[in-house]
Amino acid sequence: MVLHQPRAALLVLPFLAPSLDPVFITTRTLHFATVLAAARPVQLPLRAPQVPPGALWLRFEQKLNLPYRLWKHETWNLYNRLRAIPNGLCRLTAKHCHKLWGYIFHLPQRSPGQIFELANAQIKFRIPFSLQQQTAYIEALYCLGKKNHAYQIFANGPPPGTLPDTRWFNVGIQMHAKDRDLLNAEQVLQRLLSTGAAPTSFSFMPLIMNYCLLKNKDRALLSYSRMKSACPEIDLQSYEAVLFSFFEAGYPSIAARVYDDILAASLTPSTLTTSVMYDHLAKRANNLTELLNLGVRINNINREFAFDPFYYASVMANLCRLNEMDYALVVFKGLRNADEKLDTIHYNIIIGGYLKVNNDMPAAESLAQDMFKSDGTGKVPQPDVSTFGMLVQWYVDNDQPTKVFSLIQTMKSLGIKPNTYIANMLLHLWNIRRNRIKFWETFDEMKLQEIQQDAHTFGMAWLSLYLTAYAKRDVMQHVRHPRGLFRQMLETPNLDPHVRMFDIVIKAFLGYKDPAGCLIAYEAMIRHYKLQCDWITAEKIVRGIAGMTDEGAWYHSGLLKLKSILGDLNEIKLARGAFHQKSPETSPQTDIDPDDLRKLLFKFVRNTKLASTARKDLVEAREAMGANYIPIDALKNTAAS
Structure with a gap:
């Protein structure tokens, strides 16, 4: 132009x-x-010829009359082009919407976006919804994050002139259950049952799964019983979904009952379900005969039981557990001779059996070397971090550091990153050999390599500090001060220390002659980790700090104050004996008031030259650990009393 x-x-x-x-x-x-x-x-550039809206609408109506298998998205594309034109859908009727909804329902996977657009067009041109269309619209709104709108439409009830069906109620139950609003979900289920409509397994499954997630076993069992009584025919997928929900919630015995219900309904469970149930029942077998009988029973239930890696892994693992290593080797060699491609887990089980059952390290090394040489394309799989973890543990327990370092180099050459377990075993090795320099090098390297440090890691670090503080030779310049380690521990996320670890923490601070550090550790234990200070930890703190102040009056005053807090010292000795016998239920109740113990600790610190230092350190700890961590005003009043 x-x-x-x-x-x-x-x-x-x-x-x-x-x-x-x-x-x-x-x-x-x-x-x-x-x-x-x-x-x-x-x-100027030429524009595409504009198709008049009338001609576009005629093409759209022609495509609507074709069978759904011939649409191939072309009809929906024409609908989108008409929607982009102002008043392009002004001739849209309920008949056209019915065809478009039919196409959406015909798709293998429904698109919430398409449903949302079509429903908005119906609302714009005041075309009434059918019950099925409104149900799909509510689902689409919930999937797109418009939950309030979805709940509002559901609360207004079904379209005028229609009665709600089971599918409509099920959508309401699923929405409330996903939002953990199980009370309203139960109310919707009651409305469904009161209307006389026949519920399906999908009416109860959201409740069962969410009760399992909340560890509410009684409500989950009640919902499952109601599902069995209300639904005469439950499909296999629903049964298996409920079974795995109970398994993941930690109720394997209930899952076994669901498995029996599957068999009673003359249904054949899937290979995965059968493998999981076999693994659960095999762990309860006490001897080889029970294990073999269980295998025969499982194979009779599912005669189409093909090669399942998880099933054979469970067979070999339980044979090793029963010290039947010879039978485990028979299964392993039989699978290898049958040209079955074994996974890494099968090799790891046999390596673990060699180490724990037969104590045959050469055989385990030979099998591991085959994995080290594998490129992953043949019958032998490549090793994983668990393979190296078992070998490292055996070498550490048998004090063979050279083999440990060789394994670490092999891991690096294969591109496998050590995990927390292997790093902890290395720390344990250096603690055994009392090599503090190598210990702290390994400890720092964990952070550099972004290896997660857990409570066991810090437990060994505090043990190393404690042993260093009381060692005869002076290696203090090669380690760090406990204040820095304690701050690093507080900065580590998702750390769940045990109260017994703080016994070593207190000992380390006392070994470094740092009573102020004891106070900081005590505050962190109570305020940050929400742990209850029991009599063992309290006695260590009071005796340690009192012993630093004065061997005479203050020491005996501390014991008297400890007696008033914890009760009779004879009861403490009895409780200590009960603790070592691992029967805490026989221990007397010795709840400690944190404020009373804090007053006692400040009383001891105040009579040393470290009183001002302790108060300053607590202020710094408060600033570093959060505004609500340590109540400074209460501490000042306590120190002045």
């Missing part, structure tokens, strides 16, 4: 008046620009 009109002069104005200032654009300039445009025509 070539322009010879005067408006084409606007295209050459930037060359005539670069500043585009209106002062320079005169009549003569426009005339000259028009002449220039006529002399040198400007070629």
